[in-house]
Amino acid sequence: MQKRKNIQRFLGTLLMMVSVFLSTFDAYALPVTGIIDGADEKSVRGWALNSSDPSVPVDVKVVILNQTSGQVAAELYTTASLHREDLTEQGTGGYGFEVSVPWDSYGNGTYLIEAFAAGQKLSGTKVHGVGVTAPVTTLRSLGIFRTTAYCPCRQCSGKWGGLTSTGTIATANHTISVDPRVIPYGSRLMIGGVLYTAEDCGGGVKGRHVDIFFNTHGETRGYGSRNVEVYLVQ
Numbered sequence: 001m002q003k004r005k006n007i008q009r010f011l012g013t014l015l016m017m018v019s020v021f022l023s024t025f026d027a028y029a030l031p032v033t034g035i036i037d038g039a040d041e042k043s044v045r046g047w048a049l050n051s052s053d054p055s056v057p058v059d060v061k062v063v064i065l066n067q068t069s070g071q072v073a074a075e076l077y078t079t080a081s082l083h084r085e086d087l088t089e090q091g092t093g094g095y096g097f098e099v100s101v102p103w104d105s106y107g108n109g110t111y112l113i114e115a116f117a118a119g120q121k122l123s124g125t126k127v128h129g130v131g132v133t134a135p136v137t138t139l140r141s142l143g144i145f146r147t148t149a150y151c152p153c154r155q156c157s158g159k160w161g162g163l164t165s166t167g168t169i170a171t172a173n174h175t176i177s178v179d180p181r182v183i184p185y186g187s188r189l190m191i192g193g194v195l196y197t198a199e200d201c202g203g204g205v206k207g208r209h210v211d212i213f214f215n216t217h218g219e220t221r222g223y224g225s226r227n228v229e230v231y232l233v234q
């Protein structure tokens with residue numbers, strides 16, 4: 001009798017542990033999908049849903065990043081519960097979101113718009129300009145790259161000086177050195193809010209590594225080595 005009770009207690013504990021584990025797992029691996037599919041002077045729009053439980057609307061955070069400074073201008077919160085006729089096949093169809101954006105209060109500049117649900121980044125990063133002609137582009141994240149810096153000095157560029165391997169004159173805030181097998185020459189990359197063009201290569205630049213051109217060696221030392229998200233501008 002005593003033995004059986006112990007087994008029952010053990011099974012009860014085991015069941016509890018499994019259910020706690022499952023609920024924890026569920027909370028961290030929420031299979032959220034969604035996209036930002038519109039941004040204009042008034043608002044940012046998109047949709048998001050939790051495909052493991054499409055009946056419960058997910059909370060969405062929209063992040064507005066100043067591209068020049070890299071600073072977060074605003075974090076806007078909403079719930080994706082607006083009806084979307086194009087998403088009714090996924091379940092309730094109440095997966096749309098729209099947040100008003102007070103662009104004027106952020107000041108002139110170019111802004112990057114990102115959205116997150118349950119800690120996961122939604123696709124469709126957008127660019128919006130305030131008081132500037134915003135580039136009509138799409139940004140596609142290439143993920144995290146190692147970035148370093150170089151200048152025309154002998155230590156950084158040897159006999160090449162300010163001449164790039166594609167024959168252009170290296171220019172600060174414009175030229176980057178890449179592994180052309182990973183990033184083809186001529187590609188435009190957004191890194192830390194600056195739009196660069198891949199027009200140089202280097203012996204030490206291999207794989208997911210971008211070397212950023214600066215005018216002076218002091219600036220390259222100040223930059224050091226940073227792991228940052230890199231966007232392909234299309």
Ligand SMILES: [Zn+2]
Nearest residue numbers: 151153156217
């Ligand atoms: Zn140098």
